[in-house]
Amino acid sequence: QVQLEESGGGLVQAGGSLRLSCAASGRTFSLYTMGWFRQTPGKEREFVAAISRNDGLTYYADSVKGRFTISRDNAKNTVYLQLNSLKPEDTAVYYCASRTAGISRQYYEYDYWGQGTQVTVSS
Secondary structure, eight states: OOOEEEEOOEEEETTOOEEEEEEEOSSOGGGSEEEEEEEOTTSOOEEEEEEOSSSOOEEEOTTTTTTEEEEEETTTTEEEEEEOSOOGGGOEEEEEEEESSSOOSOGGGOOEEOOOEEEEEEO
């Protein structure tokens, strides 16, 4: 079992930046594909970005491509999401998630989830 804990959310003005972190428990972090999703009230959880287990391949939703960057540090059991050029429509609760299989953009294919961190972008 993996436990995930996000941090780094907050309130930022449009055009600003934030860096989210997700710390994972356990000694097999490098075996997990890691993803970031976001959710606003009344909407389905939305794929943001994912990074593969071994070779660091990354995938992004079109809405964040070029603005957000996902990375991982397997020595620290941590995955990051750098959010740049933030827009009000990026406001959401951001979740990290893990799965033992390969990359997926579907939230229901991830096995473990953090509790989420709120990102609010003011206009």
